[in-house]
Amino acid sequence: MNHPDQILPVPDGYRTRDAALFAASLDDQSALLAADLEGISADELGWQPAPGMNTIGMLLAHIAIVEVFWTQVGLEGRPQDVKTPLGIGIDDDGLPIKEGAAPPANLAGRDLAFYLDLFARARAYFKRVARALSEEDLEVVRARMRRDGSTSTSHQVRWVLYHQLEHFSGHYGQILLLRHQYRAARAAVR
Amino acid sequence: MNAPAAAVRRTVLQLPDGFRSAEAALWFASLEEQRGKLLKAVDGIGAAELEWQPAPGMNTIGMLLAHVAVAEAHIVDVAFARLPKSRVLEVIGLGPDDDGMPLPEDAAPPEHFTGKDLAYFADLLSRARAHARTVIAPLTDDDLVREVERPRQPDGSTRVFDPRWMLYHLVEHEAGHHAQILLLRHIYRKRGVMGP
Numbered sequence: 001m002n003h004p005d006q007i008l009p010v011p012d013g014y015r016t017r018d019a020a021l022f023a024a025s026l027d028d029q030s031a032l033l034a035a036d037l038e039g040i041s042a043d044e045l046g047w048q049p050a051p052g053m054n055t056i057g058m059l060l061a062h063i064a065i066v067e068v069f070w071t072q073v074g075l076e077g078r079p080q081d082v083k084t085p086l087g088i089g090i091d092d093d094g095l096p097i098k099e100g101a102a103p104p105a106n107l108a109g110r111d112l113a114f115y116l117d118l119f120a121r122a123r124a125y126f127k128r129v130a131r132a133l134s135e136e137d138l139e140v141v142r143a144r145m146r147r148d149g150s151t152s153t154s155h156q157v158r159w160v161l162y163h164q165l166e167h168f169s170g171h172y173g174q175i176l177l178l179r180h181q182y183r184a185a186r187a188a189v190r
Numbered sequence: 191m192n193a194p195a196a197a198v199r200r201t202v203l204q205l206p207d208g209f210r211s212a213e214a215a216l217w218f219a220s221l222e223e224q225r226g227k228l229l230k231a232v233d234g235i236g237a238a239e240l241e242w243q244p245a246p247g248m249n250t251i252g253m254l255l256a257h258v259a260v261a262e263a264h265i266v267d268v269a270f271a272r273l274p275k276s277r278v279l280e281v282i283g284l285g286p287d288d289d290g291m292p293l294p295e296d297a298a299p300p301e302h303f304t305g306k307d308l309a310y311f312a313d314l315l316s317r318a319r320a321h322a323r324t325v326i327a328p329l330t331d332d333d334l335v336r337e338v339e340r341p342r343q344p345d346g347s348t349r350v351f352d353p354r355w356m357l358y359h360l361v362e363h364e365a366g367h368h369a370q371i372l373l374l375r376h377i378y379r380k381r382g383v384m385g386p
Binding site: 005006007008010017018021024025028029049050052053141143152153154155156158159162165166167168169170171172173174176177178180181184188 | 197198199200201202203213216219220223224227244245247248337349350351352354355356358359361362363365366367368369370372373374376377380
């Protein structure tokens with residue numbers, strides 16, 4: 001038995017190595033996550049460990065929304081318009097969920113194909129923008145006001161590329177933990 | 191009267207000096223950023239929460255912290271130093287299997303973590319990172335794409351990887367467990383009102 005080779009090929013078509021590396025990393029993460037989710041049911045995607053906690057479906061929608069959001073705001077330096085490329089709006093993941101709240105109704109009954117389609121749309125958008133970044137672009141620090149208007153933040157474009165990866169990976173880790181919890185909860189009621 | 195100026199938070203990925211490869215420096219900077227977030231996530235955590243297990247067979251926060259250190263020390267040696275056997279025990283003072291992972295179904299956490307405080311786990315992480323810097327800093331760009339084939343394992347499997355993939359993997363691995371720790375802290379606060 002051989003494990004699949006763990007090689008990170010740097011894709012062509014990017015103006016900078018850093019953007020190509022993070023794009024390759026994100027594609028590797030997407031492939032691994034899709035493999036880990038193979039066969040997951042709509043019931044598990046919508047399962048909530050307790051009121052006020054995220055479901056796997058919410059996290060998947062959130063990953064796609066945030067990938068487009070940071071591409072627009074952090075890489076392009078424009079106001080967010082998540083809905084145009086994704087077909088769902090910036091708040092449609094239901095995050096942050098309110099204390100004691102149920103998952104958003106718009107995600108009820110959604111299957112894995114729905115979320116994988118969001119992923120594909122988000123990644124296509126990200127790649128189109130990332131390919132065009134120059135070395136000078138990576139050093140740009142963009143200022144923006146937070147959504148609550150209270151604090152101004154600024155983010156370097158290179159940091160945004162890194163953040164896209166760590167954000168994806170972080171929620172991927174949480175999804176694996178939620179799958180473990182789901183199995184334990186099902187075993188407990190049997 | 192003018193409104194008070196909003197505080198400006200500036201977020202930059204600072205590339206470290208002393209690395210032969212700019213790419214290795216990029217990944218190391220990412221690791222350092224991630225480590226800052228991980229330590230912030232557990233700031234002030236007590237020993238009781240570090241060893242709390244949501245259900246039998248599930249990881250504790252202490253186990254995850256130890257696992258991040260063990261994995262880093264192991265990967266650095268086999269992927270970047272190209273050693274046939276890693277020196278995890280020598281580097282961090284904990285053996286390669288001492289994180290208790292993967293935890294068998296229904297098992298309790300390893301007893302040797304009982305009562306261990308944050309300083310203990312932070313020390314493991316710090317030792318692993320210092321080792322990583324020492325080994326990664328001299329790598330060249332060519333080193334990053336020289337494939338490593340691991341010796342055949344007892345189960346008959348073989349594994350091939352390139353150091354570039356492993357640098358990326360270190361980042362995503364720590365990010366994944368960091369976010370799991372955040373989720374476990376959330377569950378800990380809600381314990382008693384949720385299953386399993």
